[in-house]
Amino acid sequence: HLSPRLRGLCSGAQTRRKMGREESKQQAKEAAAAKANANAAKKVARVDKQWEQGAKDTSKADAAAAAKAAKAAAKAALKDME
Secondary structure: OOOHHHHHHHHHHHHHHHHHHHHHHHHHHHHHHHHHHHHHHHHHHHHHHHHHHOOOOOHHHHHHHHHHHHHHHHHHHHHHHO
16 A cells, blocks of 8 residues: 555656646647648649649540441431331
8 A cells, every 4th residue: 555645646647647648649630630631732732733734635536426326326217217
C-alpha cells in the first residue's frame, strides 16, 4: 500500500501520461486531416489540368456510329419488305 504522498505522485504521473496520449491522438488527427486536405487539393489540380486540356473530340466517331446504325436500319427495313 502506498502512502497518501506517494499515491498523489503516482496519480500525477498517470495524468501526465494520459494527457500525453490525448495530445498524441489530437496531433495524429490533425496530421491525418492535413494529409487528406493535401490529397484533395492534388486531385482538384489534376482534374482542373485535364479540363484545361479539353476532352477528346469524338464527333467523327459519333457520326460514323450514327451512319452505321442508319445503314443497318435501312438494311433491316429492306429485309422486312421482301
